[in-house]
Amino acid sequence: MRLATFNILHGRSLIDGEVHLGRFSDAVRELDADVLALQEVDRDQPRSHGADLTMVAAEAMGAPEHRFVATLHGEPGLWTAATGDHQPAVASYGIALLSRYPVRSWHVLQLPVLRRRTPVRWPDARWPTLVRDEPRAALVAVVQHPAGDITVVATHLTYIPGWNRRQLRELVAMVRPHPRPLVLAGDLNMGPDAAVRSSGLRPLATAATFPVRMPHRQLDHILGDGPVQPAGPARSVDTGLSDHRALVVDLTLR
Numbered sequence: 394m395r396l397a398t399f400n401i402l403h404g405r406s407l408i409d410g411e412v413h414l415g416r417f418s419d420a421v422r423e424l425d426a427d428v429l430a431l432q433e434v435d436r437d438q439p440r441s442h443g444a445d446l447t448m449v450a451a452e453a454m455g456a457p458e459h460r461f462v463a464t465l466h467g468e469p470g471l472w473t474a475a476t477g478d479h480q481p482a483v484a485s486y487g488i489a490l491l492s493r494y495p496v497r498s499w500h501v502l503q504l505p506v507l508r509r510r511t512p513v514r515w516p517d518a519r520w521p522t523l524v525r526d527e528p529r530a531a532l533v534a535v536v537q538h539p540a541g542d543i544t545v546v547a548t549h550l551t552y553i554p555g556w557n558r559r560q561l562r563e564l565v566a567m568v569r570p571h572p573r574p575l576v577l578a579g580d581l582n583m584g585p586d587a588a589v590r591s592s593g594l595r596p597l598a599t600a601a602t603f604p605v606r607m608p609h610r611q612l613d614h615i616l617g618d619g620p621v622q623p624a625g626p627a628r629s630v631d632t633g634l635s636d637h638r639a640l641v642v643d644l645t646l647r
Contacts, residue, residue: 394643396545399640403441463487464487490547495537500533504550504563524553544576546577546578548564558587623644
């Protein structure tokens with residue numbers, strides 16, 4: 394099973410600053426993933442031509458099973474937190490999970506959010522900036538692979554240091570009842586050591602994914618628990634889109 398995670402930056406390319414749906418479709422198609430986790434996904438946003446990027450990706454990879462989870466409603470600059478309607482009929486932004494294999498069940502999990510503004514020091518900045526985090530969620534699918542069921546968890550954690558580790562610990566606790574093997578994929582906004590220590594899961598894919606042109610940090614991860622192993626080395630793929638590279642690995646289920 395080929396699994397990939399990709400923070401798509403709503404399909405925008407840093408080369409020309411534009412969103413082209415055909416280019417986004419080609420990027421997804423070339424990843425050739427059986428299961429794909431996406432972050433920073435637009436739905437009905439003017440900046441991405443009002444498209445449902447989850448549907449565009451599903452058609453490109455041939456994935457009959459797919460879900461989008463809205464974490465924010467509205468347009469950039471006018472964001473509001475999403476409600477319990479995770480597939481709203483209004484402009485929204487969030488995460489998605491897509492599968493070529495049948496999915497036995499879907500589950501949406503809400504992650505803890507830091508309610509107060511907190512200082513964050515950005516790279517190359519002299520002083521920290523006060524920021525307020527956005528809502529975060531995880532999407533869980535129990536996938537029916539020919540070798541047996543596998544639980545796939547897709548998420549996008551906060552960039553606030555320390556708080557992302559707490560979100561990861563709580564997420565691992567929430568998915569404990571789900572079947573093994575289990576794979577957790579997404580932009581965790583932390584390095585490999587922190588991801589492994591905070592989750593207690595095994596790394597299944599090791600490759601730098603950020604920034605896109607000359608990556609020297611791995612913010613995007615594929616972690617595993619139970620009888621699942623990489624069938625070979627992972628690949629960090631520059632699709633020509635986003636400020637992240639896609640992370641792709643072939644997995645063997647035992």
